[in-house]
Amino acid sequence: MGIELRPLGVACNLACHYCYQNPQRDAGNHRMTYDLDKMKAEALRIGGPFTLFGGEPLLMRFEDLENLFAWGLETSGSSSIQTNGVLIEDRHIDLFRRYKVSVGISIDGPSELNDARWARDSERTRQSTALVESAIERLCREYEPPGLIVTLHKGNATADKLPVMANWMRRLHSLGIRSLRLHLLEVDHASVRETLALTARENVQALLAFAELQNSLPGMYFDLFDEMEALLEGRDQKVGCTWRACDPYTTEAVQGIEGNGQSSNCGRTNKDGVGFIKARVAGYERYLALYRTPQAENGCNGCRFFLMCKGQCPGTSIDGDWRNRTEHCEEWKQLFGTIERRMIQAGKIPLTIQPMRFELEQRLVEAWERGENRSISLTLSEWYKERTGASNGEGAPHAAIGALMQERISWVSESARQKWEERLLKLPGMMEEMTVHVASLLGQQCAVRLIPESSFPRLRELAIMHGLSAGLLPAEVLPQSICIRAPGTVSGVFLAGREESVAQAKAAWESGNLQGFRALLALPACCLLHASQVVTAPIGASEVAVEIPASIAVHTLLAPLGISLLPIEPCTFDCLSALDMAAQWMELAAKRGYSSELAWLRDCFSWPVSWSELHGVTEVKTPLFRMCFQTAPNSRPRMIRRRGIAEEVDGGARGLTFPYLSPAGQPRLVEIGVAQ
Ligand code: SF4
Ligand code: SF4
Structure with a gap:
């Protein structure tokens, strides 16, 4: 777990063409102010040393830099910085030395091979690169060699450029550089794919060339290859985050702290350009989905490298959708295959060809189902202990099964969370109580709600208290009814009404008189009939993408959060009976004193919402948060977008995609690809 302090957010002195933070910049989500005390307080709460991060962290006031590094030395004994290196001066090197700061520099190669790390025009770009190269030399000479991050692309890793890179790396080696991390390009924009992305074959050729080079540079490590071999041996204690089933809602390896002290995730997951805060608990929906989804449908099912690779970094997922595997699958497969062959030739037995692999995979999957993320090494050691009869008592305690929906919400900001979290927790209780209030107005019929x-x-x-009778029937009396509470807690269908009505309804159900039973429920007949048919997702979701009208309050897209006025799906989004019922329900809620809750509900129903399902993982996005949960495995992508009627949601984020406001602050109306 690494703390990344990001005082200036994504502010940077360069404008690298491929930067994974560009979606946030394009969405207008810059922030240039920071509060050192708030950041420190959050860092202390998390605990451990920090890395100062950006954008470009050296844009900070020098006095504040010193303040942070001094604090890092005092509290943790050291700290780190990840910088593009352009702004490093003598005084910075002095700071690094005095406060034991490890330096990481991002650079893609010498001179023109670093041109993708752009600085306004080509002259300034070359000047910047020269400054970085000089800073690296000075750090090596006057302090300690920095670690380098090199991203591979057309500008530095095509066949003609590899010899230049090899010479550069030899020179770096002679300067004392020992740690160099190779990154494959993360593509977030079509223009980047066009101008910079290598083909899978080119990536593999480049990686293999660097692997060969590493053998001739004693002591120099390109982390990637050693990690991949360690993974094939089941030694994954120290491998990078990309191999460790990273949850994009909590990015365990990256504990970001923004300038205002707010928690944040690894920026590689911010495809919408929104810097979401962390969900309360980690979840592994992505890995369960990839394990089960065929490779032809962007999953990993049946891949012998799944145990090690796990679909790799969610930030590199196909189509930018974290529920898919990485778009670099082919590269990783070839590289794992090459390392696997070399291991076998060297007399080693990689896990991929050991029968125990299947059982280890299964154990990882079971752990993800429980909400745990297990390492291969721990799973392996347990497996051995069981085989040798040794005690298996040291495994981690099982996490609570069935995390509440609320805990897989990732808010767009801490202030949005503070404003809305409690409201969302209160609303289901109010909606349950409204069942009784509705019943108090009924004659022969009963009001119902799954509770x-x-x-x-x-x-x-x-x-x-209202002179009514109540009963509880099994959940199956109302197929596809909507429970406005977390899953796993459902007990049955609550009925409320006059004593004789409840008794009649119970008797009808118990005698198998389904028609008579339904007639006694205060629900639109058309919706009841629809509910009795098998439906596995909100209406409309059978389409690849549908839009639903803006102005109605009967949609159930927020039902996973406990927000649905009707206890069952309406038969259509514009069902007049359902609309009428919803209107009466709201009128009654106002009369019964739920004015605050009603105002919140009206807000919720005014929001634009997107609901999508892929590989059995559903994600719901509103301008204030996103949330995810597992649904029945279903590889067919489905999408519903509801425009909403709110011009602007208070506290809602700007982002690059629906349902977020455009960078100019306008609601997104037409770019969602379906006719209006
Ligand atoms: S998104 Fe990718 S790079 Fe970021 S923490 Fe997760 S695995 Fe690591
Ligand atoms: S190599 Fe490809 S198919 Fe195999 S686990 Fe990795 S991403 Fe999935």
Whole structure:
């Protein structure tokens, strides 16, 4: 786990063509102010040393840099900085030395091979590169060699450029550089793919050339190859985050702290250009989905490298959708295959060809289902212990099964969370109580709602207070009914109404008189009929992409959060009976004193919402948060977008995609690809 302090957000003195932070810049989500005390307080809460990060962290005031590094030395004994190196001066090197700061520099090669790390025009770009090269030499001479990050692309890693790179790396080696991390290009924009992306074959050729080069440079490590061999041996304790089933909602390896002290995730996951804060708990929906989804559908099912690779970094996922595997699959497969062959020739037995691989995979999958992320090495050592009869008592305790939906929400900001989290937690209770209030106006019919067992005593008491009767029937009496509480807690269908109505409804159900039972429920007949048919997702979701009208309050896209006025799916988004029922429901809620809750509900129903399902993982996005959860495995992509009626959602983020506001602050109306 690494703390990344980002005082200036994504602000940078360069404008690298391929920077993975560009979506945030394009969305207008810059921030240039910081509060050192708030950042330190958050860093202390997380604990451990920090890396100063950007954008470009050397844009900070020099006094603040010194303040942070001195604090890092005092609290952790050292700190680090990741910089583009252009701004490094003597006084910075002095700071690094005095406060034990490890330096990481991003550079893609010498002179013109570094041109993709752009600085306004080609002259300034070359000047910047010269400054970085000189800073590297001075650091080696006057302090300690920095670690380097090199991204491979057309500008530095095509066949004609590899010899130049090899010479440069030899020179770096002679200067004392020992740690060099190679990155494959992350493509977030079509123009980057066109101008800079290498083909899979070119990437593999470049990686293999660097692997050969490493053999001739004693002590110099290109982290990648050693990590991949370690993975094939089941030694994954120290491998990088990209091999460790990274959850894009919590990015365990990166604990970002923004200038205002707010938590944030690894920027590689911000495809919408929105810097979401961390969800409360980690989840592994992506890895369960990839394990089960055929490779032809962008999953990893059946791949013998899955145990090691796990679909790799979610920031490099196909189509920018984290539910897909990495777009560099071919490269990793070839590289793993090459290393695997070399290991076998050297008399080693990689995990890929050992029968235990299947069981290890299964154990990782079971752990992800429990909400745990296990290392291969721990799983392997448990497996050996079981085989040798040794105790298996040292495994990590199982995490609670079935994390609440609320805990897989990632908010767009801390202020959005503070404003809305409690409201969303309160709304389901209010909607349950409204079942009783609705029942108090009914004649021969009953009001119903799927509820958890724990809510029943409270609701029954409320019913009695209103002179009504209450009952609880099994969930199957109301197929496809919507539970407005977390899954795993559902007990049954709550009925409220006059004593004789509840008794009649119960009797009808118990005698198998389904028609008679349905007739006693205060629900639109058309919707009841629709609900009795098998539906596995919100209506409309059978289409690849649909839009739903803006002005209605009966959609169930927010039902996973506990927000649905109707207890069942409406049969269509514009069902007049359902609309009428929703209008009456709201009118009654106002009369019964739920004015605050009603205002929140009106807000929720005014939001634009996108709902999508891919590989059995559903993601719901609103301008204030995104959330995800597992649904029935279904490889067919499905998408619903609801425009909403809010001109601007208070506290809503700007982003590059629906449902976020455009960078200019305008609602997105037409770019969602389906006719209006
Ligand atoms: S998104 Fe990728 S780079 Fe970022 S922490 Fe996760 S695996 Fe690492
Ligand atoms: S190599 Fe490809 S198919 Fe195999 S696990 Fe990695 S991304 Fe998935």
